[in-house]
Amino acid sequence: MATAIGNLVAYRLQQARGETLAWQVLRVELPHSHHYRLVLRHPERVLDVGFSHDAARLLDELSNETVEALRQRYHDAEKEGLSPVALRHVSEDVDFWRDDFWNWLG
16 A cells, blocks of 8 residues: 555656656665655756655645545556556664664754
């Protein structure tokens, strides 16, 4: 389901902006858990401030949908031209130096 949601958000964002975007949907494996990450970028610009806000808005909209409604939206997007990217598996070790605990120490 994360693959479908990630692809759908990226595709809808691409449509809304009228620009071609590149994206990846990642399953980030940690030692005892995992999470998903959507990586978006504009192929011609290094910095695009609007990605975070626009993607968060689309994710919020999709979070209220049922599984069947999401499935239907995904299939509709495929019919419109969505070329989904496959889920990539990556592993990540815990980096204690980036933990928020260390930020409190100054």
